[in-house]
Amino acid sequence: MTEWFASSDGEISSEQALDIYRVMLTIRSFESAAADLLAGGRLPGFLHLSIGQEGVAAGVCSALGPEDGITTTHRGHGHCIAKGGSVDRMMAELFGRGEGYCKGRSGSMHIMDADAGILGAHAIVGAGLPMAVGAAYSAKVRGERRVAVAFFGEGAVGEGVFHESLNLAALWSLPVVFVCENNRYAELSHVSMHLSAKHVADFGAPYGIPAATLDGNDVLAVASAARKAVGRARDGGGPTLLEFETYRWRGHFEGDPQRYRSRDEVASWQARDPVARFQERLEAGFAVDVAELDRIEREASTAVERAVEWAESLPPAPPTSLLEDVYRSGSA
Amino acid sequence: MPQLKYWQAINQAMAEELERDPATCLLGEDVGAAGGAFGASAKLQERFGEWRVRDTPISEATIVGAALGASMSGLRPIVEVMFFDFMAVAMDQVVNQAAKISFMSAGKYHAPMVVRTMAGTGRGTGPQHGQNLEGWLAHVPGLKVVWASEPADAKGLLKSAIRDDDPVVVIESLALWSRRGEVPEDPDHLVPIGRAAIRRAGRDVTVVSWGAAVHRALAAAAELEPEVDVEVVDLRSLSPLDREGLFASVEKTGRLVVVHEAVGSFGPGAEIASLAADECFDALRAPVRRVTPPFAPVPFPPQLEKAYFPQVTDIVAAVRDVTRRAA
Numbered sequence: 083m084t085e086w087f088a089s090s091d092g093e094i095s096s097e098q099a100l101d102i103y104r105v106m107l108t109i110r111s112f113e114s115a116a117a118d119l120l121a122g123g124r125l126p127g128f129l130h131l132s133i134g135q136e137g138v139a140a141g142v143c144s145a146l147g148p149e150d151g152i153t154t155t156h157r158g159h160g161h162c163i164a165k166g167g168s169v170d171r172m173m174a175e176l177f178g179r180g181e182g183y184c185k186g187r188s189g190s191m192h193i194m195d196a197d198a199g200i201l202g203a204h205a206i207v208g209a210g211l212p213m214a215v216g217a218a219y220s221a222k223v224r225g226e227r228r229v230a231v232a233f234f235g236e237g238a239v240g241e242g243v244f245h246e247s248l249n250l251a252a253l254w255s256l257p258v259v260f261v262c263e264n265n266r267y268a269e270l271s272h273v274s275m276h277l278s279a280k281h282v283a284d285f286g287a288p289y290g291i292p293a294a295t296l297d298g299n300d301v302l303a304v305a306s307a308a309r310k311a312v313g314r315a316r317d318g319g320g321p322t323l324l325e326f327e328t329y330r331w332r333g334h335f336e337g338d339p340q341r342y343r344s345r346d347e348v349a350s351w352q353a354r355d356p357v358a359r360f361q362e363r364l365e366a367g368f369a370v371d372v373a374e375l376d377r378i379e380r381e382a383s384t385a386v387e388r389a390v391e392w393a394e395s396l397p398p399a400p401p402t403s404l405l406e407d408v409y410r411s412g413s414a
Numbered sequence: 415m416p417q418l419k420y421w422q423a424i425n426q427a428m429a430e431e432l433e434r435d436p437a438t439c440l441l442g443e444d445v446g447a448a449g450g451a452f453g454a455s456a457k458l459q460e461r462f463g464e465w466r467v468r469d470t471p472i473s474e475a476t477i478v479g480a481a482l483g484a485s486m487s488g489l490r491p492i493v494e495v496m497f498f499d500f501m502a503v504a505m506d507q508v509v510n511q512a513a514k515i516s517f518m519s520a521g522k523y524h525a526p527m528v529v530r531t532m533a534g535t536g537r538g539t540g541p542q543h544g545q546n547l548e549g550w551l552a553h554v555p556g557l558k559v560v561w562a563s564e565p566a567d568a569k570g571l572l573k574s575a576i577r578d579d580d581p582v583v584v585i586e587s588l589a590l591w592s593r594r595g596e597v598p599e600d601p602d603h604l605v606p607i608g609r610a611a612i613r614r615a616g617r618d619v620t621v622v623s624w625g626a627a628v629h630r631a632l633a634a635a636a637e638l639e640p641e642v643d644v645e646v647v648d649l650r651s652l653s654p655l656d657r658e659g660l661f662a663s664v665e666k667t668g669r670l671v672v673v674h675e676a677v678g679s680f681g682p683g684a685e686i687a688s689l690a691a692d693e694c695f696d697a698l699r700a701p702v703r704r705v706t707p708p709f710a711p712v713p714f715p716p717q718l719e720k721a722y723f724p725q726v727t728d729i730v731a732a733v734r735d736v737t738r739r740a741a
Contacts, residue, residue: 151487185520194519201486202518206510212479213511219480220487223439223465230483243506246476253471407521408555410579 084294087324089306096368098144100378102301103364105140106357107382109160112169113332115386116159116176116190120336124394125176127189132160134299134331137356138263139164141304142231142324145312149226151199151217153210154233156191157330158203161233166198173389179396185406186399201230207268208234208241211260215247218256218315229315230258236282236325237268248289248323257315259308260291260323263298265330270342283325291323298326299356302363328356415596420562423569423597424454424530424586428492430601431576432462435490438576439466441477442494442530451496452532452591474503478529482512482581485527492576495531497543498585504529505550512581513556528575529583533561535675536589536626536723540714546625546676551583552652552685558607559652561585563628565595567650570605578607589626610656612663616645619733620663622686623673624649627724631673634729642737652682657689664690668699669736673724678706700739703732 094102113133119125132139135157143164146152154161162172167183175182176190183193191205201217204210214232221228238244239262251258262282266273279285286293292314297303304326311322329351333340364370418426431438440455440462446469449456459467470477474495481491495501501508508529515525534543551559558580562568568586575582597603613628614635621644623631628648635644647663649656664670670690672683683704690702705724713722 151483153483183520184518187520188518192518194515194523196486196519196522201483201523202515204511206506209479209506209511212476212507213483213486215476216480216483216485216491217487218483220484220489223484224437224488228487230487243473243475243479246471246473247479249471250473250476250480254468407516407519409558410516410521410524410526 084296087294087296087307087310089303093306093309094302096370099364099368100370102140102144102305103360103375104378104382105143105164106136106301106360107379108169108385109136109139109163110357111383111386112159112163112172115390117332117336119390126178129190129336130157130334131332131336132157132330134351134356135263135265135328136160137301137304137360138261138298138326138328141301142261142308144305145308146229146231148199149228151201151214151228151230152233153201153214154203155207155210155235156203156205157235158193158233159190162193162195162200162203165200167193167195167200169385169389170392173393174396177393177396178399179393180399180403181396185403187403208238208243210234211238211247212243214258215251215256218251218258219254221257222254227316228257229312231261232258233261233263235268236262236264236273236277239282239285240268240276248285248291248321251321252289252291255318255320257318258321259311259315260321262323262325264325264327267330267334269334270338272342281325283323286323291321293323293325295325295327298328299354299359301356301360415598417594418565418597420565420568420590420593421452421454423565424572425456426597427569427572428455428458429461431573432458432466434601437488437490438492439468439489440492440494441468441470441481443470443472443496445469445494450494452588455494474500475507478504479507479511481527482507482515482525485525486515486523490526490576492528492530495529498531498533498547499542499545501531501547508557508583509554513554516580517556524579525581526579527581528572529581530572530586531583532586532588533625534588535712536719538714538716538719539588541711544712546674548585548652549676549681552682556581557653558582559585560607560650561625561652562650563590563625563648565593566597567605569597570603571607571650574604574607577604582607585625587626605650608651608654608656610650610659611648612645613648614644614646616643616667618643618667619669619671619736620645620647620667621671621673621729621733622647622649622660624652625675627673627675630724630726631729633726634733637726637730638733642733644733660686660689661693664694665697668697670698670702671705671729671732671736672702673705673729675707675723677709678704679709681706700736703736705729705732
């Protein structure tokens, strides 16, 4: 099965590759800025950052259109940026400003954008899987060619809804792609302490779902596998389970002392940096010159700097907004 | 007006709404080919097809979560959770996701979904099929919670819930399943969510209840006549709660008894008593009394069920107690 998902040359155009690169750098820039802002006491709340995992978000979302939906997790900034979320409104949400995606009331773990097909970052582990299955059921009932993608970590395999969702999606042959980012840690616990199977992809077979374990730090491999899985779903072929091996550079949350892992382990994965690897690939395989890559990097960091500047300048969300949107059809 | 049983009114409401709006669908364990564990969805799959009336695995959390995802993607799903107790399995999706979608998306998404569930109370269903957990649900901002005591309301409240743009939990009573009543044929027979009904007007004491307990409150009122003139208020909607209706009745009678089949501690009766104390303090002539089961799991055999759930004699005693106190 892994072979079927393997990438082939020419599948991704230079233009698409540069878009993917821009998304990866925007994510890294956003996450780095957020880390600094929290450390500097300028941001309230919690942060769970995805530095090191940009390849999965950028690669998978490159295979999706605006009409497709995603659900993501507490570590969802990258997916939201890759799916077309606005860094301005995301940053405003992190700052607790009224212009944020949830009027600055929900924070980092709850970005939602109906226009971009972001059905939401949901901070209960595994919670997004049934919702993606439901979005796919809706597409099937309504005869639409939309696909839903559920992003989750390998820790979600411990939740019953992971198994229930795979079962239901396979039983009904729904257009959903389950994307597991196996970043080696469920919160503070290494995968060897919480997962019985060798690979998350092993759970595909019992449910009759095609599945593969792939290198999540090779963004072209991710993009290629996602194209195949999404295409299959769109054509009525049913669900796919993709497990991408990657690594979380930062702690589970910002401020996590990380006593559970060694610096050597972190360094060994940093040597497999998805961004640096793709940069080399772009220079070698796509003949993109370094100046172009530098320009994209500058644009990405400028966009994030502007977002920070704008968001921080806004007034804090007012207490009068507390009762807004609790009900769609008027308050109780 | 035709007479229908409580379950037939539910069946009719779903049939009419499935007919009215192609975005409406029904998901749940045994709802399709079998027509529902208790017959509520009889013949609906034949009429509306196997995709719109869909049998699911026994996966309460996932089917409620899938209904939520579908409701955010253009459908208006009804999910059946076979027993109220099984809501506990689905609570993450109900409480953490569905209830908060509108708030978390600043109103850009909403969740027009209905969760129908059955209170097995009074039918020998025991500790894991006989609980009343409405207080859990009414405690959550973003959810609406309704409970009909009559077939006409079973139809009208469910239809309102299906057309509502927020997630609504519709609780049904197995104890009322075969109860007959007049049910309007009007396809737009809608009972507004958040409006209580006065089932019996009276001057001396207000008895507030909902679901099957309403009928025991009415029996108690009949037994107390002419000694005490009891007003029986059927709340119908736990959330939003008809505060104005409650206050108007308590202002009139000056005495309040709340009867429910959920246990008392931290229960809905405490909320209602507190609201009345806050708003009607000057009108109250006696402390508010709650008539509830003891703080224990639900037993199954008939004699223990009778001892556990509030009976007519318990309500009569509570009403007499509040009327004996100060004038």
